[in-house]
Amino acid sequence: MINNAAEQLPVVEEFGSLQGEGFHTGEAVWFIRLGGCDTGCPWCDTAYAREVGSAQMMSVSDIVSHAVQSGIGRVVITGGEPSMHPLEALTEALHKEGVAILLETSGTHTLQGSFDWICLSPKRVKAPQADVFARADELKIVVAADDDLLWAEECAAKVRMECRLFLQPEWGARTKALPMIVEYIKRNPRWRLSLQTHKYINIR
Numbered sequence: 454m455i456n457n458a459a460e461q462l463p464v465v466e467e468f469g470s471l472q473g474e475g476f477h478t479g480e481a482v483w484f485i486r487l488g489g490c491d492t493g494c495p496w497c498d499t500a501y502a503r504e505v506g507s508a509q510m511m512s513v514s515d516i517v518s519h520a521v522q523s524g525i526g527r528v529v530i531t532g533g534e535p536s537m538h539p540l541e542a543l544t545e546a547l548h549k550e551g552v553a554i555l556l557e558t559s560g561t562h563t564l565q566g567s568f569d570w571i572c573l574s575p576k577r578v579k580a581p582q583a584d585v586f587a588r589a590d591e592l593k594i595v596v597a598a599d600d601d602l603l604w605a606e607e608c609a610a611k612v613r614m615e616c617r618l619f620l621q622p623e624w625g626a627r628t629k630a631l632p633m634i635v636e637y638i639k640r641n642p643r644w645r646l647s648l649q650t651h652k653y654i655n656i657r
Contacts, residue, residue: 463488463508464516468548473651475572476617477555477593483523483536484657485516490534492579494561496626517546530568531557536585540566550575560585575608585609594648596630597623601636605644621647630631 467485472482484501487510506539520528528547536558539603544566560581564571564573565608573589575581589612594605620638622630638644639645640643651657 461510461512461586463505464511465508467519470657474647474649475593483520483525485530486533487535489537492576494564494576512608513542513546527553529555536562536564577604589616591617593619595621595623596634597626618644619647620644
């Protein structure tokens with residue numbers, strides 16, 4: 454655990470935008486990006502959030518105030534890897550304000566907090582904890598090569614039956630990965646396609 458003070462969290466950035474990928478694509482959300490990640494994906498597109506030192510320590514009350522003032526009513530807590538931090542105080546305070554909470558996590562740590570939606574995006578370099586698989590509402594696998602589809606099925610076998618399943622092409626390998634994913638979903642229709650639409654339309 455990086456931060457032992459539940460009243461403060463390392464925030465890299467906060468901003469309003471549209472959710473670009475996965476089940477909630479196209480919905481207005483307020484992003485809360487926390488600093489720190491111990492997974493180290495080689496293709497990470499938020500490498501600037503890997504170190505806690507890149508973040509500003511902010512009080513839970515200030516984080517919640519910014520989210521409420523946005524008027525969006527729905528936050529995405531992301532990173533970095535947000536499960537490295539104690540999120541009980543933050544999620545309790547957000548829920549008291551009637552804000553819905555979506556979590557994006559690779560599941561490498563036990564989740565601390567209460568969430569309305571958990572998107573689990575497991576990485577092969579560091580597998581998720583078993584209890585996170587059991588809590589996932591959405592499983593999103595990033596695909597760059599054939600063996601990532603095998604990894605996807607291994608992960609899908611560990612989530613609940615009602616968990617939504619998504620395959621998403623790794624951005625740098627999308628020319629190769631996208632046709633492969635399309636053909637795979639046609640043969641395995643329980644999966645759905647996720648695209649990083651925010652990159653296609655050039656928004657944050």
